[in-house]
Amino acid sequence: xxxxxxxxxxxxxxxxxxxxxxxxxxxxxxxxxxxxxxxxxxxxxxxxxxxxxxxxxxxxxxxxxxxxxxxxxxxxxxxxxxxxxxxx
Amino acid sequence: xxxxxxxxxxxxxxxxxxxxxxxxxxxxxxxxxxxxxxxxxxxxxxxxxxxxxxxxxxxxxxxxxxxxxxxxxxxxxxxxxxxxxxxxxxxxxxxxxxxxxxxxxxxxxxxxxxxxxxxxxxxxxxxxxxxxxxxxxxxxxxxxxxxxxxxxxxxxxxxxxxxxxxxxxxxxxxxxxxxxxxxxxxxxxxxxxxxxxxxxxxxxxxxxxxxxxxxxxxxxxxxxxxxxxxxxxxxxxxxxxxxxxxxxxxxxxxxxxxxxxxxxxxxxxxxxxxxxxxxxxxxxxxxxxxxxxxxxxxxx
Numbered sequence: 001x002x003x004x005x006x007x008x009x010x011x012x013x014x015x016x017x018x019x020x021x022x023x024x025x026x027x028x029x030x031x032x033x034x035x036x037x038x039x040x041x042x043x044x045x046x047x048x049x050x051x052x053x054x055x056x057x058x059x060x061x062x063x064x065x066x067x068x069x070x071x072x073x074x075x076x077x078x079x080x081x082x083x084x085x086x087x088x
Numbered sequence: 089x090x091x092x093x094x095x096x097x098x099x100x101x102x103x104x105x106x107x108x109x110x111x112x113x114x115x116x117x118x119x120x121x122x123x124x125x126x127x128x129x130x131x132x133x134x135x136x137x138x139x140x141x142x143x144x145x146x147x148x149x150x151x152x153x154x155x156x157x158x159x160x161x162x163x164x165x166x167x168x169x170x171x172x173x174x175x176x177x178x179x180x181x182x183x184x185x186x187x188x189x190x191x192x193x194x195x196x197x198x199x200x201x202x203x204x205x206x207x208x209x210x211x212x213x214x215x216x217x218x219x220x221x222x223x224x225x226x227x228x229x230x231x232x233x234x235x236x237x238x239x240x241x242x243x244x245x246x247x248x249x250x251x252x253x254x255x256x257x258x259x260x261x262x263x264x265x266x267x268x269x270x271x272x273x274x275x276x277x278x279x280x281x282x283x284x285x286x287x288x289x290x291x292x293x294x295x296x297x298x299x300x301x302x303x304x305x306x307x308x309x310x311x312x313x314x315x316x317x318x319x320x321x322x323x324x325x326x327x328x329x330x331x332x333x334x335x336x337x338x339x340x341x342x343x344x345x346x347x348x349x350x351x352x353x354x355x356x357x358x359x360x361x362x363x364x365x366x367x368x369x370x371x372x373x374x375x376x377x378x379x380x381x382x383x384x385x386x387x388x
Contacts, residue, residue, distance in 0.1 A: 018231070029239065030324050034346075044236070045328060048243035056240070067231050 011081045018071035025063050122376055130372025137366060141186040148180035152336040160352045170354035172344060178354060181336050182362050188337040189366060192253055192322040193315040199257035201311040204264025205300070211265065212272030212303075213295045223269070230262040235321060242330045249332040252325060256318045267310050271303035305381035312374035316367040323363050338363050 029041025040059065047055040079085050122131065140147060149168075156175035163170040169178035211222035238255045245251060275281065276299055284294045325331055326339025333340075338359040345355035 025233065025236075029235065030327060033328060045239065045243075048240055051244075063233060063236065067233070071231065 007081050011078075014074065014078060014081055017077075018067070018074035021066060021070035025066055122380070124376070127372055127376040130369040130376075133365060133369035134373055137186055137369070138190060140183055141190045144184050144187050148177075148183040150177040150180045152176060152180040152184040160348065160355075163354050169358040170352065172341075172352070172355050173348055178341070178358055181341050182338065182358050184336040185338040185341065185359065185362065186366075188249060188332075188335050189319045189322060189363070192249065192256065193319040193370070196253045196256035196260060196318045197311045197314040199253070200260035200314060201264050201307060203257065203261035205268055205304075205307065207261065208265035208268030208307075209272060209295060209300060209303075212269035213276055213299060214291075219269075222265075226262045226265050229259065230266075232259055234259040235324065238321060238325060239328070239330065242325055247330055247332050249335060252322055252332070256321060260314045260318070263314070264307055264310050268303055268307050271306055272299055275299050275302050306378070309374060309378040309381060312370060312377055316370040316374065319363070319367055319370070 025040055028039055029045055031037070032039040032042040033045070040062075044056070044059050046052075047059065122128065154176065156171070158167070158171050159173055159175045161167050161171040161175075167177050167179065169182060171177055172181075207222050207226060211219045211226075234256070237259060238252060241255050242251060281294060281298055284298050285291075289298075322331070322337065323339035323342070326337045327343050329340075329343050331337050331340045331343075341359040342356055342363075345352070345359070348355050
């Protein structure tokens with residue numbers, strides 16, 4: 001198995017990356033609650049429960065920016081994984 | 089030896105079902121995928137669960153919300169799965185919880201599939217500007233973090249089981265739409281579709297009668313995966329204490345059990361097992377569906 005094989009194999013799974021990042025950021029709320037980790041997911045939960053709108057907005061913006069950057073990153077890396085793809 | 093017989097049977101089936109025109113026929117090898125023990129186990133479990141959910145009122149020995157003075161009782165003949173800190177029967181809770189989980193899973197997967205079919209079908213078949221517009225619209229919904237949106241909506245708008253179903257179906261349909269669109273793109277150029285167009289069949293009729301039936305199998309497989317995923321999201325929300333307080337759900341039972349995990353293992357083990365086995369069963373059936381319709385994916 002060479003680097004070329006790895007590149008070809010990665011193509012099909014890679015597009016999920018950008019979407020999953022958004023889920024990971026906040027989907028960890030459950031893990032953070034169980035283990036009492038002070039993470040973003042638990043922060044979101046407590047902000048929503050206490051109607052802390054400025055904090056909620058800050059988390060929204062943070063997640064939105066991360067999702068956008070992750071999607072851009074996905075697209076850029078995709079051109080390397082599959083050189084046939086070109087963005088104009 | 090067995091392998092050779094099977095491949096011969098498959099080729100016979102393939103010959104028998106080969107038709108040069110018309111959408112792909114259902115093959116009899118389809119059901120052979122369901123004869124494996126793991127898949128049968130999953131299918132049996134899901135069907136049994138549907139029966140339990142339908143007959144929850146008859147099956148549960150007590151009202152799941154009825155409190156008593158028998159608190160934190162270990163599993164016994166009187167309380168099959170023990171009782172919780174308020175003396176509520178855990179077995180009755182698990183039985184009634186099946187209703188909520190299956191309702192959320194099936195209804196949200198069904199709604200998402202219907203929206204996805206409408207949007208993916210139109211985008212894939214008519215193409216052009218409509219395709220571009222609908223697919224950009226789909227991508228907007230695709231990147232919305234599901235759990236995040238569900239959590240915020242439930243906290244701000246109040247906890248209601250139908251609200252959770254609505255949020256889930258609104259975030260699941262883009263996957264279905266994309267799968268269906270990709271499928272239709274390959275089918276709409278087939279000869280039998282061209283033939284239908286040549287004899288003057290109206291476009292919408294071609295889409296509904298000739299293109300969609302052949303494109304549906306992967307969509308149904310996708311829907312069955314969504315059922316398991318939706319059940320997990322609902323359980324997660326209830327676990328955070330954000331579930332509908334008017335119905336007994338497995339996630340909510342786990343939330344209550346958290347404080348008693350060292351004193352009363354039965355409070356967390358039984359609802360947890362119920363979630364795990366349900367999602368496992370649904371996913372086993374989903375995998376069998378995917379393999380049955382696309383034997384190239386078969387791991388054997």
